[in-house]
Amino acid sequence: MIRLPEFSYYSPKTLRETLKILASERGKARAVAGGTDLFPNMKRRVQTPAVLVSLNQVKELHRNISRRRSAGIVIPSGSTLSEVSRNQLIQQFYPSLSKTASSIATPLIQNMGTIGGNLCLDTRCTYYNQSPEWRESVGYCMKAPEGKPDIPCRVAPGSPQCVAVNSSDTAPLFCALQGEFTLVSSDGERKIKACDFYRNDGELYLNLKPDEILSEMILPLPENLKVCYLKLRRRGSFDFPVLGVAAALKIANQKVEEARIFLNAVSSAPIEAAESEKILIGSSLEDGKLKKETIAKSARQAVKYSAPYDNTDFYAFWRKEMTEVFVKRALESLNEPEILKEL
Ligand SMILES: Cc1cc2nc3c(=O)[nH]c(=O)nc-3n(C[C@H](O)[C@H](O)[C@H](O)COP(=O)(O)OP(=O)(O)OC[C@H]3O[C@@H](n4cnc5c(N)ncnc54)[C@H](O)[C@@H]3O)c2cc1C
Structure with missing residues (x-):
C-alpha cells in the first residue's frame, strides 16, 4: 500500500475562512476538492504540499447550478462531475458538457471528483505520474526534480520547458463554450476567460496564484x-x-x-x-x-x-x-x- 506523506489538514466551512488560511499558508498550502487526482499525486510524491485545505465543506462552492438572467449558467466549482452531468440546466443548454462529465473516469470518481478539480487538473506525463522509485531510477525530471535543479525534460531534452500534457476533458469544452471563470483570493475577486486560464507550460499550467481558488464558472447561453x-x-x-x-x-x-x-x-x-x-x-x-x-x-x-x-x-x-x-x-x-x- 502506498501511503500519503504527512500534511496538516484544514476543513473550513466558509469561503472567507478558506481564503484566510490559503493567504496565511501561502506557498505551502494546496486546495483539495474530491482529491481524485491530488491524492494519487501525493502518494507518488510528485506533489507534497505541507498543508491541505479541503473545499468540501465550503458552502459557497456547493450552491446549486443556476441560471443568472443576463450572464448565463453559473456552475459552482464544488459541483461533482455527477451533479454536472445530471443537472437539468446543463442537460438542456449544454448536453455536450453533461455527456463529457459522465465520460470522465468512473462513476465512483465522478461522485467524488469536482468540475473545479477537473478544470485545475495537474498536467500529466509518463515521466511524472510514476512511483518515487521509478522516477529515481531515471534521475527524476524537470517537473519533479526532487530537489535537484537543472534536470532536463526527459521527453524533449532540448525543450526549455516541461511538456507534460493537459488531460482535462472539460477544459477544451469550457474554452469552446467561451466560459468565464471567477477566481478568488483574500485580495478579492477577478474574472478570466477560460481560454486565458491555461498556460502552455507543463509546470506552470494555470494562471492561478498560490492563494487563489476557482470559485465558479459562467457559461453564456448557447444561442444557435x-x-x-x-x-x-x-x-x-x-x-x-x-x-x-x-x-x-x-x-x-x-x-x-x-x-x-x-x-x-x-x-x-x-x-x-x-x-x-x-x-x-x-x-x-x-x-x-x-x-x-x-x-x-x-x-x-x-x-x-x-x-x-x-x-x-x-x-x-x-x-x-x-x-x-x-x-x-x-x-x-x-x-x-x-x-x-x-x-
Ligand atoms: C482512474 C482515474 C481516471 C481518470 N480519468 C479522467 C479522465 O478520463 N478525464 C479527466 O479529465 N480526468 C480524469 N481523472 C482525473 C480526476 O479524477 C478528475 O479530473 C476530477 O474531476 C478531479 O477533480 P477533484 O475534485 O478530485 O480534484 P482534486 O484531486 O481535488 O484536485 C485536482 C487539482 O485541482 C486543484 N483544485 C481543485 N479544486 C480547485 C479549486 N476550486 N480551485 C483551485 N484549485 C483547485 C487541486 O489543488 C489539485 O491541484 C481520472 C482520475 C483517475 C483516478
Whole structure:
C-alpha cells in the first residue's frame, strides 16, 4: 500500500475562512476538492504540499447550478462531475458538457471528483505520474526534480520547458463554450476567460496564484450553438484522453457565423485551431449541413496545432495524425442531431 506523506489538514466551512488560511499558508498550502487526482499525486510524491485545505465543506462552492438572467449558467466549482452531468440546466443548454462529465473516469470518481478539480487538473506525463522509485531510477525530471535543479525534460531534452500534457476533458469544452471563470483570493475577486486560464507550460499550467481558488464558472447561453467533444483514449471506460477535440459552431441564416475548435491532451494547454476556424466561418450550409470539402479542409489545418510528444499512451505521430480524423468526426457530428459521440 502506498501511503500519503504527512500534511496538516484544514476543513473550513466558509469561503472567507478558506481564503484566510490559503493567504496565511501561502506557498505551502494546496486546495483539495474530491482529491481524485491530488491524492494519487501525493502518494507518488510528485506533489507534497505541507498543508491541505479541503473545499468540501465550503458552502459557497456547493450552491446549486443556476441560471443568472443576463450572464448565463453559473456552475459552482464544488459541483461533482455527477451533479454536472445530471443537472437539468446543463442537460438542456449544454448536453455536450453533461455527456463529457459522465465520460470522465468512473462513476465512483465522478461522485467524488469536482468540475473545479477537473478544470485545475495537474498536467500529466509518463515521466511524472510514476512511483518515487521509478522516477529515481531515471534521475527524476524537470517537473519533479526532487530537489535537484537543472534536470532536463526527459521527453524533449532540448525543450526549455516541461511538456507534460493537459488531460482535462472539460477544459477544451469550457474554452469552446467561451466560459468565464471567477477566481478568488483574500485580495478579492477577478474574472478570466477560460481560454486565458491555461498556460502552455507543463509546470506552470494555470494562471492561478498560490492563494487563489476557482470559485465558479459562467457559461453564456448557447444561442444557435452546436457543440461537441470527442476524445481518443485506449479504453472507452476510464482512461485519460490522449487527444481531445471540442468544436462549437454558431449557425445563422444558413451560414457559419462563429466557429471554435480547441484541441487538448496534445500540449500543456487547450490549443485553439484558429486556421481551421477561419475556414469554417462564413461558409454556407447545403441542405442545412456543412459541406464535406469544408469539413475536410478545416480538419487538415488542425494538424498544425497538434504538438504531441511521446509522453502519454499511444505514439505521438499517430496522435498527431488522429487530430485530423477527430476534428473531421467532430465537425461531421455537428451535422447530426445527436451532437456528442463518444469514441
Ligand atoms: C482512474 C482515474 C481516471 C481518470 N480519468 C479522467 C479522465 O478520463 N478525464 C479527466 O479529465 N480526468 C480524469 N481523472 C482525473 C480526476 O479524477 C478528475 O479530473 C476530477 O474531476 C478531479 O477533480 P477533484 O475534485 O478530485 O480534484 P482534486 O484531486 O481535488 O484536485 C485536482 C487539482 O485541482 C486543484 N483544485 C481543485 N479544486 C480547485 C479549486 N476550486 N480551485 C483551485 N484549485 C483547485 C487541486 O489543488 C489539485 O491541484 C481520472 C482520475 C483517475 C483516478
